[in-house]
Amino acid sequence: MTKPAKPCPICKKARSEEFSPFCSSRCRDRDLSKWFGDGYSVAGRPALPEEIAAEVTGAQED
Numbered sequence: 001m002t003k004p005a006k007p008c009p010i011c012k013k014a015r016s017e018e019f020s021p022f023c024s025s026r027c028r029d030r031d032l033s034k035w036f037g038d039g040y041s042v043a044g045r046p047a048l049p050e051e052i053a054a055e056v057t058g059a060q061e062d
């Protein structure tokens with residue numbers, strides 16, 4: 001039994017052994033940047049109201 005070759009999830013072309021499960025470094029990078037894009041919104045989340053309040057309070061303690 002041979003497994004059917006799954007295509008690249010990005011562009012649906014035949015995947016490459018080297019860049020599996022993608023067809024090329026380009027598609028692999030594209031997938032990575034997609035994940036980084038998701039992570040960026042988490043990392044760059046707005047400050048919590050508590051954090052802002054703490055910062056303002058600290059500044060006014062002088």
Ligand SMILES: [Zn+2]
Pocket residue numbers: 008009010011012013022023024027
């Ligand atoms: Zn591809």
